Amino acid sequence: MSATAWAWLVLLFPLAGSIAIGLGFRVLSERAAGALGTLAIFASFACAIGALAQLLGEPEEARHHASALWDYASGAGLKIELGIYVDPLSVFMALVVSGVSALIHLYSFGYMRSDAGYRRFFAYLNFFVFSMLLLVLAGNFVLLIIGWAFVGFASYALISFWYRRATATAAGMKAFVINVLGDVGLVLAAILLFRELGAFDFGTVFARAPEQFATDEWTIVAICLLLLVGAFAKSAQVPLHTWLPDAMEGPTPVSSLIHAATMVTAGVYLIARTHVLFELAPTAADIAAFVGLATLLIAGTIALAVTDLKRVIAYSTMSQIGYMVMGVAIGAYSAGLFHLMTHAFFKALLFMAAGSIIAAMANEQNIDRMSGFGRAMRFTAAGMLAGSLALAAFPGTSGFFSKDEILAFATERGGMYLVFTVLGYFGALLTAIYTFRLIFRVLPGKPCPEADELMRTGHVAHGEPRNPANGEPEDTDVGFPGPEHHIAEQTPSMRVAMGVLAVLAIVGGLIQIPGAWHLLGDFLAPVFADSHFAHVHPSAGAEWVGLAVGAAISLLGIWAARVLYVSRPELPGRLIERFGALHRFLVNKWYFDEAIDLLVVRPALAVGRFADRVFERFVVGGLVGGAEGTVRGAGGVVRAVQNGFVRSYALLLVIGFAGLALYFLLSGS
Amino acid sequence: MEEALFFVAAIGALAGAAGVVALRNAFYGVLALIVHLFSLAALFLLLNSAFVAAAQVVVYAGAVMVLYVFVVAYVGDAAEPAWEPIPGQRLLAPLLALALFVELSVAVLSSSLLALGGEGPDVEPGFGDPAAIGTLLLEKFLLPFEASSLLLLLAAVGAVVLAAHRRREEGGRAAAPAGERGEVAAR
Amino acid sequence: MSMEWYVVLSALLFTTGAAGILVRRSPLVILLCLELMLNAGNLALIAFSRMVGNQEGQVFALVVMVVAACEVVIGLGLIVALFRRRLPLDVDELRELRG
Numbered sequence: 017m018s019a020t021a022w023a024w025l026v027l028l029f030p031l032a033g034s035i036a037i038g039l040g041f042r043v044l045s046e047r048a049a050g051a052l053g054t055l056a057i058f059a060s061f062a063c064a065i066g067a068l069a070q071l072l073g074e075p076e077e078a079r080h081h082a083s084a085l086w087d088y089a090s091g092a093g094l095k096i097e098l099g100i101y102v103d104p105l106s107v108f109m110a111l112v113v114s115g116v117s118a119l120i121h122l123y124s125f126g127y128m129r130s131d132a133g134y135r136r137f138f139a140y141l142n143f144f145v146f147s148m149l150l151l152v153l154a155g156n157f158v159l160l161i162i163g164w165a166f167v168g169f170a171s172y173a174l175i176s177f178w179y180r181r182a183t184a185t186a187a188g189m190k191a192f193v194i195n196v197l198g199d200v201g202l203v204l205a206a207i208l209l210f211r212e213l214g215a216f217d218f219g220t221v222f223a224r225a226p227e228q229f230a231t232d233e234w235t236i237v238a239i240c241l242l243l244l245v246g247a248f249a250k251s252a253q254v255p256l257h258t259w260l261p262d263a264m265e266g267p268t269p270v271s272s273l274i275h276a277a278t279m280v281t282a283g284v285y286l287i288a289r290t291h292v293l294f295e296l297a298p299t300a301a302d303i304a305a306f307v308g309l310a311t312l313l314i315a316g317t318i319a320l321a322v323t324d325l326k327r328v329i330a331y332s333t334m335s336q337i338g339y340m341v342m343g344v345a346i347g348a349y350s351a352g353l354f355h356l357m358t359h360a361f362f363k364a365l366l367f368m369a370a371g372s373i374i375a376a377m378a379n380e381q382n383i384d385r386m387s388g389f390g391r392a393m394r395f396t397a398a399g400m401l402a403g404s405l406a407l408a409a410f411p412g413t414s415g416f417f418s419k420d421e422i423l424a425f426a427t428e429r430g431g432m433y434l435v436f437t438v439l440g441y442f443g444a445l446l447t448a449i450y451t452f453r454l455i456f457r458v459l460p461g462k463p464c465p466e467a468d469e470l471m472r473t474g475h476v477a478h479g480e481p482r483n484p485a486n487g488e489p490e491d492t493d494v495g496f497p498g499p500e501h502h503i504a505e506q507t508p509s510m511r512v513a514m515g516v517l518a519v520l521a522i523v524g525g526l527i528q529i530p531g532a533w534h535l536l537g538d539f540l541a542p543v544f545a546d547s548h549f550a551h552v553h554p555s556a557g558a559e560w561v562g563l564a565v566g567a568a569i570s571l572l573g574i575w576a577a578r579v580l581y582v583s584r585p586e587l588p589g590r591l592i593e594r595f596g597a598l599h600r601f602l603v604n605k606w607y608f609d610e611a612i613d614l615l616v617v618r619p620a621l622a623v624g625r626f627a628d629r630v631f632e633r634f635v636v637g638g639l640v641g642g643a644e645g646t647v648r649g650a651g652g653v654v655r656a657v658q659n660g661f662v663r664s665y666a667l668l669l670v671i672g673f674a675g676l677a678l679y680f681l682l683s684g685s
Numbered sequence: 686m687e688e689a690l691f692f693v694a695a696i697g698a699l700a701g702a703a704g705v706v707a708l709r710n711a712f713y714g715v716l717a718l719i720v721h722l723f724s725l726a727a728l729f730l731l732l733n734s735a736f737v738a739a740a741q742v743v744v745y746a747g748a749v750m751v752l753y754v755f756v757v758a759y760v761g762d763a764a765e766p767a768w769e770p771i772p773g774q775r776l777l778a779p780l781l782a783l784a785l786f787v788e789l790s791v792a793v794l795s796s797s798l799l800a801l802g803g804e805g806p807d808v809e810p811g812f813g814d815p816a817a818i819g820t821l822l823l824e825k826f827l828l829p830f831e832a833s834s835l836l837l838l839l840a841a842v843g844a845v846v847l848a849a850h851r852r853r854e855e856g857g858r859a860a861a862p863a864g865e866r867g868e869v870a871a872r
Numbered sequence: 873m874s875m876e877w878y879v880v881l882s883a884l885l886f887t888t889g890a891a892g893i894l895v896r897r898s899p900l901v902i903l904l905c906l907e908l909m910l911n912a913g914n915l916a917l918i919a920f921s922r923m924v925g926n927q928e929g930q931v932f933a934l935v936v937m938v939v940a941a942c943e944v945v946i947g948l949g950l951i952v953a954l955f956r957r958r959l960p961l962d963v964d965e966l967r968e969l970r971g
Binding site: 659661663664667670673674677678681 | 770771774777778781782784785788789791792
Binding site: 734741748765779790800848 | 880881884887891904905911914921924931933940941946953955956
């Protein structure tokens with residue numbers, strides 16, 4: 017079978033799964049729905065491997081195929097098809113997405129048991145995977161935008177999954193609105209591209225672009241900036257990032273899948289896919305790199321201060337995506353995508369472990385109340401440790417190799433880009449510190465009551481069901497989390513998923529050891545062969561120096577965290593006292609939400625109020641009422657003729673007759 | 686001679702018309718109309734239409750007016766209120782009538798129908814005689830003749846239907862109108 | 873007398889009748905004014921018949937007289953019916969047919 021046929025199958029299985037579960041939810045039992053959803057994604061992953069095998073069997077230059085199933089519109093200069101594009105980049109993304117999604121489905125099979133909306137969950141999750149695969153496999157901008165929008169919808173549906181929680185629905189709406197903003201940017205970019213180049217499909221666009229645009233011409237810069245709006249909204253970069261922490265209202269598998277491994281990486285994929293355009297507009301590329309850097313640092317500082325377990329991990333996601341955006345913006349495409357892959361592994365693992373711990377804590381998410389899980393939940397603790405080591409770029413883990421490759425590339429480009437290197441390493445230090453802050457808070461120490469109960473009795477603690485964000489009491493019916501809490505130690509499906517990811521997080525980096533082999537870079541090389549930076553390779557020596565520096569920083573960060581949270585636990589308290597204002601600034605997330613409220617939300621509401629009170633009442637009401645009044649008045653005038661008086665009718669008759677006679681007299685003479 | 690007769694008859698006709706329009710009492714109006722009809726009969730005679738003049742006197746002034754008299758006697762006379770509910774009617778009506786008259790006169794007097802200016806061709810002595818009219822009615826205008834007789838039948842039936850007593854509603858009032866009529870006849 | 877006199881007189885009588893209809897309120901008087909107008913028409917017809925020189929106009933006038941008689945009969949029947957039902961004999965009071 018050809019690679020494109022495999023690719024169509026990759027798309028087909030999640031869609032079929034979603035439709036089957038969605039339509040058949042009444043007849044399917046919980047196990048059947050879960051199994052169907054999970055198997056659909058595994059089948060999709062298998063087909064992605066098939067596509068990969070097919071692609072590897074071809075010579076390098078020939079590894080790009082476009083295939084179309086349906087013509088939406090052709091003629092009159094327009095050619096839009098339901099078409100996919102299979103090349104190393106899209107196959108790579110499809111593999112990562114379907115692979116990690118399959119494992120997360122497996123995890124959810126056990127984790128979401130006893131939730132009243134179990135089947136709905138799997139239908140949505142399958143739909144999400146379908147949309148994400150559509151996005152990465154799309155062969156033209158129209159289908160990309162369709163996939164983009166579907167992913168936004170799926171994210172909304174899954175964030176507000178527990179829809180009877182007001183905080184969840186608010187978070188869902190916030191995510192959707194910000195994503196729509198990104199959609200607008202993306203659509204405008206596509207329209208501008210069509211206007212300039214006359215095509216939507218990738219092959220034609222990327223071939224014509226260098227001929228049509230001069231470097232840094234304002235049109236191409238505008239197009240790239242609009243693409244960046246879309247990318248930043250989807251990938252939660254500053255300033256369109258405020259939806260991501262709130263999105264933690266969704267169930268943990270959702271956070272794991274969408275907000276760690278897949279949806280938030282869509283922006284990185286977009287920039288990598290349209291790298292031809294970004295290389296024609298270096299201004300936009302540099303802006304993207306700086307935004308990535310800024311996000312990296314801002315998110316890192318916030319993660320040092322917040323106390324909700326899932327939110328710390330969310331900010332770390334934001335920070336790592338900043339690395340990826342920075343990477344693909346400065347031209348380190350395969351390095352950025354490598355980091356995307358490793359990040360998917362260890363971040364998904366971290367969220368899974370967090371889910372297990374939160375279940376043990378009876379849905380409590382505040383790390384100040386957690387301790388001692390190292391002994392109470394050994395498997396979960398091991399998984400969390402593996403993920404954290406990878407995140408902190410501990411030497412030898414996957415995160416170590418991927419992160420440092422980006423920074424080495426920045427060093428190699430030199431000049432202004434050294435800023436990225438230096439601040440990137442500083443960000444790595446912050447990463448190590450806040451990651452191990454989590455580890456040293458939650459795992460060692462005297463067991464908290466829930467951990468204690470788990471150790472002694474083997475029962476998971478059960479509190480009264482409450483909303484962890486604001487403490488409101490809830491019940492466990494439809495629209496709320498289910499009554500049972502599932503932890504990894506007791507659920508085999510969760511253990512399998514976490515185990516696989518833990519292994520990948522530790523050894524996944526070995527496919528790209530500098531100086532030895534660059535499997536991923538070589539695989540992706542044909543896609544980026546037309547890049548200006550294809551020749552930029554850090555020398556092996558420079559790469560080893562980078563790795564050494566990275567290792568030193570990682571160990572330094574881990575040691576600092578140990579000092580702060582294990583050896584001298586009173587130190588954080590004193591630091592908070594001394595730098596109280598700074599701490600509050602960080603805990604309030606740099607006041608971005610408040611700033612957006614002031615700059616965007618309030619003016620919008622004011623406009624709405626104005627529209628209602630003034631425009632609606634006077635202009636619209638006046639027009640409508642005026643039209644009504646005019647018609648009524650005219651009707652009234654006409655009605656006055658029909659007054660019922662015979663004599664007035666006779667008068668009108670005589671008037672008419674006299675008029676006619678006059679007319680004939682005048683026209684005759 | 687002819688002119689003098691014409692003017693006398695014309696003044697009679699106009700006076701009768703003015704009386705119909707202006708007199709408040711309906712009975713006096715009927716009498717004015719009778720005067721008008723007689724004047725018109727005179728005018729018809731001046732125009733060599735003897736038979737039509739006779740028909741005018743016998744049918745119109747004789748039968749139709751008698752009918753009017755009876756109904757006026759039956760119905761009585763209600764004074765018309767002075768207040769005009771239709772705005773502008775009292776002002777516009779004479780104005781429009783005047784305008785209409787002016788237009789019609791202009792049409793007639795400046796007409797290109799030159800025969801209007803003359804006195805008409807010389808006619809043989811039997812012009813307007815019953816024989817001549819009768820011949821026309823039974824030969825050339827047979828259909829209108831028959832149709833008008835049908836029309837008369839219809840009108841008679843319609844009048845009976847309209848004015849018939851409805852036993853259920855007005856059985857009690859059957860005596861009163863008879864009483865009224867008796868009073869009028871006695872006077 | 874030239875024919876013009878007769879036709880203009882007919883026009884004058886016609887418009888007088890029209891003015892009467894517009895001004896008077898009693899249905900009886902309105903019918904009388906209607907008679908005026910019909911007779912004015914008759915006068916014009918007779919005048920034209922004399923002008924042309926044949927009697928067809930006179931036959932026409934006779935038919936008009938027949939029609940007038942029928943119409944008077946029906947009109948008076950209506951008035952009698954109104955009176956019987958104790959409705960006011962005033963055309964301004966009888967105005968239910970309106971918008």
